Amino acid sequence: MSAEIEIQTTRTPLSRERVLLAAVDLADHEGADALSMRRLAAELGVVPMALYKHVANKDELLDGMIDVVVEEIDPPRTDTDWKSAVRDRILSARRALLRHPWASRVMESRTRPTPTVMSYMDSMIQMFTDGGFSIDLTHHVMHALGSRMIGFTQELFNDQTDPDTPIRPEMLEAMGAAYPSIYRLWKTVSHEDETIVGPGCDDQFEFEFALDLMLDGIERLKAADAG
Amino acid sequence: MSAEIEIQTTRTPLSRERVLLAAVDLADHEGADALSMRRLAAELGVVPMALYKHVANKDELLDGMIDVVVEEIDPPRTDTDWKSAVRDRILSARRALLRHPWASRVMESRTRPTPTVMSYMDSMIQMFTDGGFSIDLTHHVMHALGSRMIGFTQELFNDQTDPDTPIRPEMLEAMGAAYPSIYRLWKTVSHEDETIVGPGCDDQFEFEFALDLMLDGIERLKAADAG
DNA sequence: CCCTAACGTGTACGGCGTACACTCGTCAAG
DNA sequence: CTTGACGAGTGTACGCCGTACACGTTAGGG
Numbered sequence: 149m150s151a152e153i154e155i156q157t158t159r160t161p162l163s164r165e166r167v168l169l170a171a172v173d174l175a176d177h178e179g180a181d182a183l184s185m186r187r188l189a190a191e192l193g194v195v196p197m198a199l200y201k202h203v204a205n206k207d208e209l210l211d212g213m214i215d216v217v218v219e220e221i222d223p224p225r226t227d228t229d230w231k232s233a234v235r236d237r238i239l240s241a242r243r244a245l246l247r248h249p250w251a252s253r254v255m256e257s258r259t260r261p262t263p264t265v266m267s268y269m270d271s272m273i274q275m276f277t278d279g280g281f282s283i284d285l286t287h288h289v290m291h292a293l294g295s296r297m298i299g300f301t302q303e304l305f306n307d308q309t310d311p312d313t314p315i316r317p318e319m320l321e322a323m324g325a326a327y328p329s330i331y332r333l334w335k336t337v338s339h340e341d342e343t344i345v346g347p348g349c350d351d352q353f354e355f356e357f358a359l360d361l362m363l364d365g366i367e368r369l370k371a372a373d374a375g
Numbered sequence: 376m377s378a379e380i381e382i383q384t385t386r387t388p389l390s391r392e393r394v395l396l397a398a399v400d401l402a403d404h405e406g407a408d409a410l411s412m413r414r415l416a417a418e419l420g421v422v423p424m425a426l427y428k429h430v431a432n433k434d435e436l437l438d439g440m441i442d443v444v445v446e447e448i449d450p451p452r453t454d455t456d457w458k459s460a461v462r463d464r465i466l467s468a469r470r471a472l473l474r475h476p477w478a479s480r481v482m483e484s485r486t487r488p489t490p491t492v493m494s495y496m497d498s499m500i501q502m503f504t505d506g507g508f509s510i511d512l513t514h515h516v517m518h519a520l521g522s523r524m525i526g527f528t529q530e531l532f533n534d535q536t537d538p539d540t541p542i543r544p545e546m547l548e549a550m551g552a553a554y555p556s557i558y559r560l561w562k563t564v565s566h567e568d569e570t571i572v573g574p575g576c577d578d579q580f581e582f583e584f585a586l587d588l589m590l591d592g593i594e595r596l597k598a599a600d601a602g
Numbered sequence: 603c604c605c606t607a608a609c610g611t612g613t614a615c616g617g618c619g620t621a622c623a624c625t626c627g628t629c630a631a632g
Numbered sequence: 633c634t635t636g637a638c639g640a641g642t643g644t645a646c647g648c649c650g651t652a653c654a655c656g657t658t659a660g661g662g
Contacts, residue, residue: 629638632635
């Protein structure tokens, strides 16, 4: 009789792709911390060890998730100068990362790049050399761009104070005493953007500001290099 | 009789400082992965839960370890212009990070800065404002420097291929086919520095190259800002 | 029709962070 | 000298984690 109870799930079989997409989805909705092999398996209605038939281990799962994100980045434009092309592509990468907030953290934790990431870097190098950069300069520039190349910066205070805990005035006072320069900066910045007291700075603006700072510097280096 | 067996360890009692220093030492010698509460306790000849009388939890332990590293950074020089002062201090931070290879990874994982880190940032801001930067420009510059401010860059392929696995020629061939631009760049770079085939690039040089690129850009922005 | 290979299962192990209740040594107050 | 409070270190236990390994099950090809 148990055969009759058999539910009509006709569950589509697992596959590497289904596993990766489910993992990305889980991380998108519940954060990277919620992503355990066991939890992911539960999400797929399957026993934990089933996953290991499709990914070798958790590290490979994370690599695969990164690949999913990197594949969302637009290909290079070929209808403009190197500077616009690089700028646009990096901003496309940033958009992909913003869609998957866990991704930058996970990327930081990886030690070796996957083929997909290698391809991305390869095409990035090509954008510079096609744009007339020497190999040497391209090399240094790639290092200088660092993680900015795939759309994120290491922010060092990259929390976002959750909006349900409002800033208490006495904390500000204490902060003013302990960290006068931070306090002064914070006060100035918050006054300027009247929109909301909370964030105080516009991440997208800061990213583009820093990116353009680098690109302008790079442009100058190229001019000096080529004579 | 068991009293007689009592060993003459007269072990110095735990303290927050002793715990933190032992943790730093363990991470220095065995890597961040080896640092578990249990392992650290064993290293101190103590039961795991004993640590919790001195640090609230593992996150606080990590925060404390970061503080130890940040406190090794030299204070700002006051005998030069802003640019040299900032440059020197950042290179001092880099030296501290190189002494503790785990530190950059751990910093990346932290969400909220400790008071010690806040102080560091505060003094960094002050270096710019004292140097004649407007508050606004200082703000953007701090964002642009990002993690470079405490001496590391997000490298994106930050593995170091361990030296005991030599590069096999057929791998290079395959790489040349799959990633022609990377291959070309790699070949050029390795030919230049004849010292060793392995690393291929000088991290310290790349760091300073990128840092100077930023500082030069910042200097120009300042000139434009101040008129 | 059976063999095989691929896919999913079940059980188990060793590690982790840490809650909670305890022992025991120290030291001040009575 | 006793006592009682306090704080450092202990012991046990819980619920997670990643994953090794042996076992079913099932679908497709000889």
